Amino acid sequence: MKAGSNLERILKSGQFAITAEFVPPATGDRELIERQALYFKGHVDAANVADNMGAVVGAASCAVSKVLLDLGLEPIMSLVTRDRNRIALQSDLLGASLLGIRNVFCTTGDHQKFGDHPEALNVYDIDSVQLVNAVRGLSDSGKLLGGAGCDKVGSFFVGAAADPFGEPADLMILCLGQKVRAGADFIQSQPVFDLEKFGHWVRLAREEGLIEKCSILATVMPLRSAREARAIHEERRGVEVSRDVMTRLEGVLEPEQAQEGLKICAEQMQALKEMKGVQGIHIMSAGREEVIPELIKKSGLETARAKG
Amino acid sequence: MIIAERKPIKELLEMLAGHDKVLLVGCKGCVTVCNAGGVKEVGVLASALRIARRRQGRPIEIDEMTLDRQCEPEFISWLEEPIREKGYTAIMSAACSVGPQYIAERFDKVAVMPALNTKFIGGTLEHEVWAEFCRACGNCGIHNFGGLCPITRCSKGLLHGPCAGSSGGKCEVRPEVDCIWHLIYTRMKNLGQVEKLKALKPAKDWSSYWSGGVRRVVREDLTL
Numbered sequence: 001m002k003a004g005s006n007l008e009r010i011l012k013s014g015q016f017a018i019t020a021e022f023v024p025p026a027t028g029d030r031e032l033i034e035r036q037a038l039y040f041k042g043h044v045d046a047a048n049v050a051d052n053m054g055a056v057v058g059a060a061s062c063a064v065s066k067v068l069l070d071l072g073l074e075p076i077m078s079l080v081t082r083d084r085n086r087i088a089l090q091s092d093l094l095g096a097s098l099l100g101i102r103n104v105f106c107t108t109g110d111h112q113k114f115g116d117h118p119e120a121l122n123v124y125d126i127d128s129v130q131l132v133n134a135v136r137g138l139s140d141s142g143k144l145l146g147g148a149g150c151d152k153v154g155s156f157f158v159g160a161a162a163d164p165f166g167e168p169a170d171l172m173i174l175c176l177g178q179k180v181r182a183g184a185d186f187i188q189s190q191p192v193f194d195l196e197k198f199g200h201w202v203r204l205a206r207e208e209g210l211i212e213k214c215s216i217l218a219t220v221m222p223l224r225s226a227r228e229a230r231a232i233h234e235e236r237r238g239v240e241v242s243r244d245v246m247t248r249l250e251g252v253l254e255p256e257q258a259q260e261g262l263k264i265c266a267e268q269m270q271a272l273k274e275m276k277g278v279q280g281i282h283i284m285s286a287g288r289e290e291v292i293p294e295l296i297k298k299s300g301l302e303t304a305r306a307k308g
Numbered sequence: 309m310i311i312a313e314r315k316p317i318k319e320l321l322e323m324l325a326g327h328d329k330v331l332l333v334g335c336k337g338c339v340t341v342c343n344a345g346g347v348k349e350v351g352v353l354a355s356a357l358r359i360a361r362r363r364q365g366r367p368i369e370i371d372e373m374t375l376d377r378q379c380e381p382e383f384i385s386w387l388e389e390p391i392r393e394k395g396y397t398a399i400m401s402a403a404c405s406v407g408p409q410y411i412a413e414r415f416d417k418v419a420v421m422p423a424l425n426t427k428f429i430g431g432t433l434e435h436e437v438w439a440e441f442c443r444a445c446g447n448c449g450i451h452n453f454g455g456l457c458p459i460t461r462c463s464k465g466l467l468h469g470p471c472a473g474s475s476g477g478k479c480e481v482r483p484e485v486d487c488i489w490h491l492i493y494t495r496m497k498n499l500g501q502v503e504k505l506k507a508l509k510p511a512k513d514w515s516s517y518w519s520g521g522v523r524r525v526v527r528e529d530l531t532l
């Protein structure tokens with residue numbers, strides 16, 4: 001155990017973890033964050049606190065992570081390289097260490113074109129692999145990218161994203177390998193709808209020897225309706241809703257589609273739990289956190305911590 | 309070359325408000341090649357502006373002149389005489405943005421305005437289509453990527469492979485543009501150099517870019 005987080009303990013001991021995406025709204029109201037946290041606390045092992053997800057402004061991931069910590073909900077602080085250069089990112093990491101945040105998740109972030117300030121200047125000083133590397137340097141040897149040392153920086157448990165569905169498959173594995181070599185401890189995938197394709201990617205990752213070096217969490221996304229499924233499939237970059245899932249949603253009347261969506265998602269969670277090489281589930285509820293407790297209950301995957 | 313594009317007539321008319329005698333200066337360099345500011349374009353633009361101003365009830369006198377290059381002070385000198393003799397109140401430059409800045413620094417009594425938007429360092433893809441190839445980071449490393457530039461041609465400047473938005477070989481940010489990571493990967497595969505892509509690249513030193521302050525190149529070997 002280096003970082004000492006709950007998530008690290010669970011994954012390193014070979015247990016199955018459940019995490020979920022916590023998207024901070026654009027608010028300065030702590031109570032709102034606290035209410036949102038109720039859907040996570042006691043249900044998931046840790047919550048990913050998004051960093052201006054979709055390039056839409058929300059409360060800072062660092063601050064919201066601290067609010068969650070105060071509430072007894074373990075945060076995974078997300079950091080994207082879109083908005084901040086290496087100076088600001090490392091400063092945030094030191095801040096996170098001061099606040100007792102132990103998990104960080106590094107991505108490049110959605111392009112600002114898709115957010116609420118498309119006219120903004122982006123940064124992209126470093127990319128996600130280099131950010132993972134920066135976290136590692138700070139965490140393992142107290143070293144900043146510029147070479148200077150820092151005192152008493154806590155260790156971090158580091159996550160990164162991976163895309164099992166991009167083409168060609170060997171390029172996707174190459175990308176995963178880079179993140180693992182840079183020092184990622186865990187990986188959360190793009191949303192999975194096609195279990196077969198996902199299984200193939202996990203197999204390739206295992207053949208490359210990457211599964212032993214990091215924990216793979218499969219992301220699931222409960223869909224509310226066939227309409228939403230179509231919209232996500234068409235508009236959300238990197239997400240492909242499989243034909244099977246679409247057919248099942250379309251097969252029930254509209255008012256029942258939300259329930260069917262939860263059912264499909266719960267079944268996928270069970271199947272993913274059985275998949276060799278998968279160490280956890282990450283739930284992306286796309287703004288509907290209230291379904292998280294029910295979804296987990298339906299899947300029968302109540303987490304160790306929730307029981308305790 | 310530098311790729312530029314003419315600004316909308318409406319914007320140019322707004323700039324010219326209050327000026328009745330103007331010199332429109334083109335350039336025979338890059339902007340001629342990309343059909344934005346050569347002799348022909350200067351002629352067309354001057355007529356369009358004259359017609360528009362006549363319609364507005366305030367005719368404008370526009371002289372035309374096209375220099376061999378506006379990015380050389382030597383050629384800018386050609387403007388001295390006409391500016392002195394003709395009494396222009398404004399010079400509109402149809403060159404890349406180096407031109408109007410040189411003119412502004414040289415002639416302190418006339419207003420200077422850009423007729424073009426300087427877009428990027430690029431090349432021609434097909435007739436009337438130009439694309440960006442280089443951001444002038446100041447320290448070229450494309451040999452590590454099969455000779456293709458991810459810093460410029462990936463919308464996020466990624467150095468370790470594509471983002472999840474890459475789809476069907478196209479970039480999520482501009483679907484009409486190729487995802488450069490697909491081209492890089494295909495090329496590295498053809499070259500048998502995929503292994504090279506696996507290496508972790510250190511955070512780029514941007515001090516050779518504009519981040520290091522306004523840049524200069526000094527060639528001491530060439531100084532007289």
Ligand code: SF4
Pocket residue numbers: 441442443444445446447448449450457458459460
């Ligand atoms: S690496 Fe730098 S100099 Fe080379 S093409 Fe890319 S931006 Fe231009």
Ligand code: SF4
Pocket residue numbers: 461462463464465466469470471472473474475478479480481486487488489
């Ligand atoms: S789609 Fe390709 S080119 Fe566009 S941002 Fe992603 S990796 Fe870069």
